Amino acid sequence: MEAIEPAYGTATLLLIAAGAVALLLFLIMKVKLHAFIALVLVSVITAVAVGFPLADVPDALMYGFADTIGPVALLVAFGVMLGRLLEVTGGAQALADTLITRFGEKRAPLALGVASLLFGFPIFFDAGLVIFLPIILTVARRFGGSLLYYALPAAGAFAAMHAIVPPHPGPVAAAEALGGSIAVTMLVGIPVAVVAWYAGVMPVARYLGARIQVSVPEVLFGEINDGRDDSDADGTDGPEGEGGGKGSARRAPAFGTVLLLLLLPLVLISLGTVMETLVTAKSVDKDAAWVAFLGLLGDTPVALMVTVLVAIVVLGRPRASLPQITKLLDEALGPVCSIILITGAGGMFGGILELSGIGDALSGSLAGLGMPLIVQAFIISTLLRVAQGSATVALTTTAGLISGAVGEANLGDFQIALLVVAVAAGATVLSHVNDSGFWLVSRFFGMDEKTTLKTWTVMETTLGVAAFVVAAALWTVT
Known part of the structure; x- marks a missing residue:
């Protein structure tokens, strides 16, 4: 529309x-x-x-709603199914135990964040969050205290990679609009994203976690009933690692098994990204059957569906019958229906603001501001982000607006990459109620709107500001 x-x-x-x-x-x-x-x-x-x-x-209402709820519904549904299987079989506990053993309790948030940075390279923010949700919640439930200690480092890592680093669509589109190199943008974006995450997310997570108590929500940790007897109903005599198994058929999966399972969507999505890149570069025939097949497997919802099917075979079937697994997965979908609908409605609100012309009117009045190009890029992107909510729209619109000035300035690929980071930084700050991601985080972590504004919005802002400061500092020495 x-x-x-x-x-x-x-x-x-x-x-x-x-x-x-x-x-x-x-x-x-x-x-x-x-x-x-x-x-x-x-x-x-x-x-x-x-x-x-x-x-x-x-039609205007459906524009943003359908565009958001389509992928979100599939990602959340498959993600929560995978998370429930990991939780009930003890897989999430096995992975959490290994992370804690190797990094220690005090470094558990850092371990979650580093793992999220690695997974966040090819995986979109929302997909990465739903895959890591059982791990985050398991670690938080084990140690107690505020969920923010563990949730914000992981969510912030996915947000940083998604906003700043190719092959994610926003920075790729911005780099292409500005005539820059995708490869250079990636090489610049990765260290900037890591530094911005460490400086803009980790201290904020510690500060907010010490002052705001957020309990672990029951998104995944519902009642567990494997159909055997009452002693198993709460999982206390469930798979090994959750309370002492009842034999080899009930043992929790090994750490390596869980890790490979979590790596499966990473590999599949990476394959899709590689195929898309090769097709764009005309290195392979886009009409070739094998290219189309790998591209299909690399589509994020398909990759998650394949992972859930593998999880049913690897985690579920050795421990329960297929009807029991089906009932478990069906029960897992109930609590997330509200998450899906609210996230879609958030996209609807953002879509109305986008179609209303608010962003175009705002950007047109700011494009000619007399200030350094990198500052102008950050401010325009920030205002567009606040006005209409979508980070991707803010990225692409800002890049289009400043592309003329970039061309006239005859900048090199490194400077253009810094401009992309500045635009991405502006598109990250001040996530609020017109951003579908705001509602996804709010509902996944069981926070009301006021708490989400005090935590997620603050963290997104410090992350974006940190990324801009790094880019601006590098800009001054080029």
Whole structure:
């Protein structure tokens, strides 16, 4: 669906956007209206207020909703199935125990973050988060204290890699729009992302974890019943590693098995990324059957589906019958329905703001600011991010706006890579209620909206600012 012609000036559109956000927060935090209902209601009101023809409002609502809920529903569904299998069979505990043994309790958040950085290289933020969710929750449940100690380092690592480092779509699109090298952008982006994560996420996670108590949610840790007897109903006599198994058929899987299982989607998605890169470079025939097959396996939902099927065979079948596994997976989907719907509604709200022309009006008024190019890139991207929510839209729009100035400046690939980092940094900060990722994190970690604003939004902002500071420092010496 195409954006409408703005019926108002930039100032009026920004006031409408600010009013919509304020109304949404009021309905959710003060009136206590369910977040899904509030998001849909405010999306309708905003669409009418900015001038959408009434007949076009339903299509405008579906634009952001369908675009978000399609991939999110598949990722969350397959991810929670995999997580439930890992939890019930003791696989998550086995992996957590090994991490803790090797790194120690005090370094457990660091271990989770480093592992997330590695997994986050080819895997999108939301997919990585759902895959790592059982590990995060298992570690947090074992040690107690606030979930933030363990959740923020891992989630921040996935966010950093997704925003800054190719082959993720945002930095790739920005590098191409600015005429830069994808390879150089990757070589620059990886160390910047790691430094920004360590400086902008780890201290914040420790600070917030010490001051805000967030309990481990019951997304995965529901009642476990394997159909044997009452003593097994709570898992206390379940697989080895969860309370002492009842024989070889009930032993928890080995660490190596769990690690290989978690690496499977990483390998499959990487294959898809490699195929896409080779097709773009015309190194392989895109119509070749084997290329299409590997590309299909590398599609993130397909890769997760394959992983769940393998997990059923490797983790589930040695310990339970297929009907019992099916019942377990069916029960796992119930608690995440709300997560999927609310995340989709968040995408709906962001889509309305995008189609309303708020972003275009804002960026058009800022493109000619007389300031250093890297500062201009960061500010424009930040304002677009705040105005319409989507980090990818902020990345691509900002890159398009400054591409002319970049061409005139005759910059090298290294400087263009720094500009991409600056744009990505701006597109990371201030995640709030018009960002579908905000709602995904809120519901996965069992936080209300106020707590999510005080934690996730703050951490995203410090991460983005840290990335920009690194890029700006390097810019000054080039």
